[in-house]
Amino acid sequence: MHFLIELSTVQQRSEQWGKDMRILIVLTYYQPYKSGLTIYAVRQARALAGLGHQVTVLTSQYDVSLLQEEMDHGVRIVRLPVAFRLSKSVVMPSMPIKAYQLISESDIVNLHVPQLDSALVAILAKMSGKPVVLTHHCDMRMPPGVVNQLAGWAAKISNVISANLADVIIHNTRDFAEHSPFLKRYLDKLVVIQPPIEVNPVTQDEIQAFRKKYHITQDQVVIGMVARLGAEKGVEYLAEALPRVIQSITGARVVYVGEYQNVPGESAYREKLLPMIEELGQHWTFLGVASELEKAAFLHLCDVLVLPSVNSTESFGMVQVEALTCGTPVVASDLPGVRQPVRETGWGVIIPPRDSDALADAILNILKDGIPINKDKVAAMKVHYSPEAVAGEYINLYQRFQGRHG
Numbered sequence: 001m002h003f004l005i006e007l008s009t010v011q012q013r014s015e016q017w018g019k020d021m022r023i024l025i026v027l028t029y030y031q032p033y034k035s036g037l038t039i040y041a042v043r044q045a046r047a048l049a050g051l052g053h054q055v056t057v058l059t060s061q062y063d064v065s066l067l068q069e070e071m072d073h074g075v076r077i078v079r080l081p082v083a084f085r086l087s088k089s090v091v092m093p094s095m096p097i098k099a100y101q102l103i104s105e106s107d108i109v110n111l112h113v114p115q116l117d118s119a120l121v122a123i124l125a126k127m128s129g130k131p132v133v134l135t136h137h138c139d140m141r142m143p144p145g146v147v148n149q150l151a152g153w154a155a156k157i158s159n160v161i162s163a164n165l166a167d168v169i170i171h172n173t174r175d176f177a178e179h180s181p182f183l184k185r186y187l188d189k190l191v192v193i194q195p196p197i198e199v200n201p202v203t204q205d206e207i208q209a210f211r212k213k214y215h216i217t218q219d220q221v222v223i224g225m226v227a228r229l230g231a232e233k234g235v236e237y238l239a240e241a242l243p244r245v246i247q248s249i250t251g252a253r254v255v256y257v258g259e260y261q262n263v264p265g266e267s268a269y270r271e272k273l274l275p276m277i278e279e280l281g282q283h284w285t286f287l288g289v290a291s292e293l294e295k296a297a298f299l300h301l302c303d304v305l306v307l308p309s310v311n312s313t314e315s316f317g318m319v320q321v322e323a324l325t326c327g328t329p330v331v332a333s334d335l336p337g338v339r340q341p342v343r344e345t346g347w348g349v350i351i352p353p354r355d356s357d358a359l360a361d362a363i364l365n366i367l368k369d370g371i372p373i374n375k376d377k378v379a380a381m382k383v384h385y386s387p388e389a390v391a392g393e394y395i396n397l398y399q400r401f402q403g404r405h406g
Contacts (some may be wrong), residue, residue: 014237021053021398024102026121027112028090030059030077032066034259034289035228036318037137041112043196044394047387049074052394054189058102060090070148077103087145088265091114096120103128108398109164116154116386119161121269131401133394134166139182139312141232145268156313163189167401170394172316176337178314191397196387199322201295211298214287221252221367224302226295226385231269234312239276239284242357246283252367254284256300257281261288262339289397300327304366307332310353314325314338320348329371331362345381347373 024262029035031042041057049055050073061068061079068079080092099121103109110133111118118134125132141154159182162168169189177190178181216222223245227233232269239253245252265272277284290298299305305323307314307330315337320330324341330348332338342348348371383389 004283009111013207015339020404021395022105022107023048023053023055023110023398024058025055025109025110026099026105026115026117027110028060028115030057030079030115031072033062036316037112037229039318040135040137040195043198043387044072044391045075047196047391048394050388051391053395054300056102056106058099060092062090067362069100076147083119084302086116086150086154087244096124100124100128105128106130107402108133110135110394110398111166112137113159113162113224114138115162116158117164119158122162122165122403129221131165132162132397133401134162134169136163136169136171136183138182138315141311141313173337173340175340176312176315179317179336193393193397194390195316195318195321196390197318197325197385198382198387199299199325200293200301202293206293207297207300210294211301214285216253216255216301221249221255222304223252223363224257224298224303224305225254225304225307226257226298226319227307228258228263228266229270229273230263230266230313232309232311234308236273237308237310237354237356238275238361239273240355241363242280242283242355242359244357244360245253248364249367250277252283254280255298255302256285257287257290258294259289260286265271265311296320296326299323299328304328304330304363305330306359306363307338308351308353308359309333309335312336316340321385322383324373325378325385326350327373327375327378329373330359330364331359331366345373345377347371 025045027041029038031038045057046057058078066079070077080094080098082090083352084091094116103125108131111121112135121134127398131400163186169186170191170193171177174192180309218330292317299322305328307317307320317338320332320341321328324347330342332342332350333353334350335353339350342350351358351362
């Protein structure tokens with residue numbers, strides 16, 4: 001398996017990753033906003049700073065209560081005021097001037113897309129003679145509605161322009177890239193780098209404290225899900241599957257961790273879904289956003305984690321690797337990229353998307369029969385997906401293209 005590498009190898013490579021590179025990371029949302037994209041970027045930025053590099057994140061002040069500039073774990077965060085929103089995108093009038101200023105101060109520009117401003121930033125970077133690294137997270141599928149579709153159209157054009165200008169495009173897996181209508185046009189620029197994944201260490205006392213706080217008893221069987229409440233996550237299929245699971249295992253309960261109330265662009269989906277959830281009563285609990293420590297405790301106590309995503313807006317699903325490193329088996333949709341962790345480890349079940357019966361069968365098979373997990377492979381996964389290892393791969397890439405721009 002490709003992640004079976006030694007920690008000593010990573011440590012040896014870290015000595016060659018250089019110091020004092022000035023890196024500008026640009027994306028629409030950054031912490032405290034929670035999504036797979038933002039979690040990836042936060043881990044990447046902190047790890048790069050930890051290796052001794054000067055890291056600046058340029059992002060939106062999507063919440064006016066957030067500071068426009070601050071330092072966090074050695075990362076400089078610059079947030080620009082938002083004039084108005086276009087569905088999930090935001091419009092920041094000060095972006096051109098501030099982006100140009102920060103680009104001129106940087107050695108390399110790393111864009112995280114989808115992003116409405118990616119074309120503007122890529123053009124400014126090229127005008128400044130700076131290399132552009134594009135980290136592509138997922139394809140775009142916008143909710144119905146004129147505003148949503150217009151925003152999606154604008155963002156897609158921006159992504160195409162930035163991809164054409166990029167020196168290199170990074171994605172988590174070649175599996176996804178080869179099936180992506182967007183990425184398959186740029187396979188000659190593609191470099192595969194695994195996402196940065198880490199789980200806080202927790203004690204049994206901390207796990208029990210989590211149980212007590214959220215009233216999860218020892219006799220309950222926990223079906224876990226960690227995600228924003230978004231249409232691409234396929235939450236309705238878990239809601240449809242749960243009654244069959246309950247018929248066989250009466251103590252089964254879905255515990256859902258993640259933002260479920262105020263997800264940009266998803267209010268219509270939430271209103272459609274809530275009546276289904278309410279019918280499940282005590283067998284479904286929304287916990288909201290959890291701290292990293294609480295999420296780690298949750299992943300350890302889950303009996304199974306599910307990732308019933310339905311389309312290419314989900315390109316990997318980092319939480320499933322987090323669960324696997326905690327010894328928790330996974331049920332994941334048979335989607336390019338998303339299926340890779342279970343394929344590589346065998347620690348779970350892959351099911352067709354949008355199939356609640358197959359989801360119920362997979363959950364029941366795991367809960368009744370179990371799936372053994374190899375502890376040595378778990379340890380190897382933790383090293384392979386560590387933010388330090390991922391940051392090292394980025395630095396190798398940055399240095400290669402910085403040298404070409406000379």
